[in-house]
Amino acid sequence: MKVKFRKYSWQLAPGHIRDIREQVFIQEQDVPPELEWDDTDEIADHYLAVMPDNTPVGVARLFGTLGETAHIGRMAILPDFRDQGIGEALLRHVMTDAASSHDQIMLSAQEYAIPFYQRSGFHVCSDLYDDAGIPHADMRCLSPDMVIKALAERRNPQVLGRDDQSWLFSDEHDMISLMDSVAGQARQRIWLYDRFLEHDLYDRFRFRELVSSLARRHRQSEVRLLIHDDKPLVKRRHRLVELMRRLPSKIELRLASEDYPAEEQPFLLADREGVVYRHDFYNPQGFAKFADGGRVKLLSERFQRMWDTGRTSLELRELPL
Template sequence: MTLRFRKYSWQLAPKVIKDIRQAVFIDEQRVPPELEWDDTDEIADHFVAVTSDNTPVATARLFRTLDETGHIGRMAVLPEHRGQGIGEAMLRHLMAEAEGEVEDLHLSAQEHAVPFYQRSGFHVCSGPYDDAGIPHFAMRCLAPELVNNSFSAERPRRRPMILGADDQSWLIDRDHQVSPLMDSLIGQARQRLWLYDRLLDHEIYDRERFRDLLSALARHHRNSEVRLLIHDDGPLVKRRHQVVELLRRLPSSITLRLVNDDYPAEGHPFLLVDREGVLVRHRFDRPDGFAGFADSGRVKLLADTFQRMWDTARPSLELRELPL
């Protein structure tokens, strides 16, 4: 089906946007009107999908918060037009709209729709919660541009960047690809994150989102274990790296050690997430490498290597002596 998408502010939005939301959310799903219409409508961009004969079939909204996070909501396809890929086309159009503007997209998904959003690279990032009497899950995509670009590949991904499900490797050959792939892996970690690198480079690791993802794993997941294994802690001390605060405040969950140079060390950096996620760079000073979201065999091999280096490593005395 050929679709076109039209974008409006709430002040100039046609009545059909309200009509579609009324039909789907209020009439069909029994959402109370006072919950359906909210102040967010005033600050959001609103989209309508129309067919080749200008028939409106779906709507959605997109807005950005002060922390530069994008939020997708109120996605609705009229019942008589479902099952034709319209919802997926609308979602991907919204992701394209957000490209270059935000690197983190959030949405609230009804429980039955979780697999639908996973097909477009959104992962679950909360437990179930009630919204207007309907079970929901918070979901996010930390690499909307990379995911969107993957849709045109010859071999489409079934669930791009979903830990344990996406079995195709993501090749890395540009600096800007490293952080979103790394964040997408860490954002889905449930217990283990092991990182090995020469140092915690400013561009890759001294970022608010990296810090926040580590903090969330350490604070909110039982028995979580974050291990950082590096060769040089000097830059951490000099720059007051954002990871330093976490190391001091969450010492039982986040640990940093220095490689013992008297023992063999791996010649390239890597990140391991739980039992299936991996990101490998072939050299310390270049981005080239790959990421895998369902690569348990490689994770096991690298975990054995990491453990051997970890067992002979030593703590950072300089970081231990820094005041809070």
């Protein structure tokens, strides 16, 4: 079904936007009016979905924070126009706008709608919580530009445990996006193997926050960093090293033994499903997969053998906090 989309500021938005939100959220879902209307409306872009005859059928809003994060919210489709693909088309239109200037998109999803957002590349990143008496979960898309290009061919793109297709990368930007998307969905463990913790790849605020979030999630959380060379970490401060020294029971670093056969390809493993695999240490070329239990099992066994023969870094242990 062909749907058109129009974008407005709140000051110039037609009354249809307010009417649809009032009908869906306030009347249908019993959201208190004082919670529905907030100051964010003033800074957001507002989208109106209309049929070919200009009948208004759906709304959404978009605003940005912190320079790199976009937030989608207040998505609503009128009852008579649901289950026709309009909501999905509206979401992807807003995602495309957001991806032009943001590296990450966040939203708060009602529990029943989580599968709807997963089909467009969002994954759950919080526990359930109550918002206006309705169970919600935070969801995010960490590589929206790549996801949008793939939406025509893939369902559940980049969702851990659901997307079993390969994502190829041949440059650092795509590699970092995929690495963050894989690592950001780990709920129990991240195992990372590389020559060293290259600052451009691993000493980034977002990657540090993803690792920190996992490490603090629960008692079984585990982050293992296995490298060959710790000299760059001694010479220059590194976010992961500082985090490791604050959370020593959750994050551990070892140096691979020179006497034990080592892998020639670096990789990152998330839980028992996700993998980012490079063809060598020196080039940003390889692939990521979000549902490849067989490969992750094989690489985990190789990682474990190198880990068991590795040693801790005395130099890093002696660094001041």
